[in-house]
Amino acid sequence: xxxxxxxxxxxxxxxxxxxxxxxxxxxxxxxxxxxxxxxxxxxxxxxxxxxxxxxxxxxxxxxxxxxxxxxxxxxxxxxxxxxxxxxxxxxxxxxxxxxxxxxxxxxxxxxxxxxxxxxxxxxxxxxxxxxxxxxxxxxxxxxxxxxxxxxxxxxxxxxxxxxxxxxxxxxxxxxxxxxxxxxxxxxxxxxxxxxxxxxxxxxxxxxxxxxxxxxxxxxxxxxxxxxxxxxxxxxxxxxxxxxxxxxxxxxxxxxxxxxxxxxxxxxxxxxxxxxxx
Numbered sequence: 197x198x199x200x201x202x203x204x205x206x207x208x209x210x211x212x213x214x215x216x217x218x219x220x221x222x223x224x225x226x227x228x229x230x231x232x233x234x235x236x237x238x239x240x241x242x243x244x245x246x247x248x249x250x251x252x253x254x255x256x257x258x259x260x261x262x263x264x265x266x267x268x269x270x271x272x273x274x275x276x277x278x279x280x281x282x283x284x285x286x287x288x289x290x291x292x293x294x295x296x297x298x299x300x301x302x303x304x305x306x307x308x309x310x311x312x313x314x315x316x317x318x319x320x321x322x323x324x325x326x327x328x329x330x331x332x333x334x335x336x337x338x339x340x341x342x343x344x345x346x347x348x349x350x351x352x353x354x355x356x357x358x359x360x361x362x363x364x365x366x367x368x369x370x371x372x373x374x375x376x377x378x379x380x381x382x383x384x385x386x387x388x389x390x391x392x393x394x395x396x397x398x399x400x401x402x403x404x405x406x407x408x409x410x411x412x413x414x415x416x417x418x419x420x421x422x423x424x425x426x427x428x429x430x431x432x433x434x435x436x437x438x439x440x441x442x443x444x445x446x447x448x449x450x451x452x453x454x455x456x457x458x459x460x461x462x463x464x465x466x467x468x469x470x471x472x473x
Contacts, residue, residue, distance in 0.1 A: 219278065221263045222285045229256060229292040236299050249300060250399070253293075260289060300401060307341045308405065310349060311361045312412045318354035319415065320422040325433035329359030338363050365409075365437040372402055372409075373439040380439075381456050386463045388470045395471070406464075407472040409434075414468045427465040428458075435461035 232252060239245055264286070272279050315324065333356040337349065341364065349357060365372065373380060379394035395403060413430050420426040425433075435458040441450055464471060 219267065219282060219285075221259075221266075222282060222289075225256065225260055225263055226285045226288050226292075229260075229289045229296075232256060233292040233296050236296050239299075249296075253296060253300075257293075297400060307364060308361070308408060310341075311357050311364075312408070314349050314352065314357045315354055315361070316412070316415065320419050321354050322422065322424050324354065324416055324423050324425050325358045325362065325430060326425065327355050329353060329356035334359040334363055338367070362434065362437055365434070371437070371439045372405060373398070375399070375402070377439045380460055381453065383460075386460065388467055391460075391464065391467075391471055406438075407468075410464050410468040410472060413465045417465055427462040430465055431458045431461035 236249055337356060337360045376394050376397050383390045416425055417427045417430055436454055439457060441453055443450055
């Protein structure tokens, strides 16, 4: 981390000792949350540091829960000023946590948003995502974006932008939906609620990315009369980049899995307003 003083450690345990000591632990936790928030908000490598930040946050939350559990609430009934202090500390921690979560969900979004905005300027272009961009141009743009030069897309061909977006999704390890692959592919009759249940198991960052992506693809599909890209054709181009297709000895198994993924993706594009909003 950037000159970081944060050290990931095992969550602390708080014993049922004097209430003053337990309240002091909340003061310390509040300071740690504040410091952590500053680290997250000032990060210039959020995507690379994402997992480290998530681990640190999880440990802080365990500490917070343990500290709250250890407080002698019964004994505090007669001490309203101290109760107010504890409530204020808890509210401050919750506020900082909200800012931390909001920032962490944007870990992937800058490069995604830049590409999306560039593509939307030409959303009626025929064959978006189906027509391949120039391979060398896509490779160069992917490199620029990964190096943080995310604003250097002026004048880029829209098919190059679309190809770059697909490549960035393809390069994610693990893929966007890999963590809930079995949940999604085992849905027999697709419906909004079943998909929402599966997506709720996805980490917040990937939920935010998927929502942005599906809302964007819905906008592209809305212009299918001109761009010839309806939800089904878009899903065929994008779906296989969202999760890892199993490569079995029997190639028909991979084909069947790909068809399932494409059907799922088309459904999410068609019902994005219900699923994500």
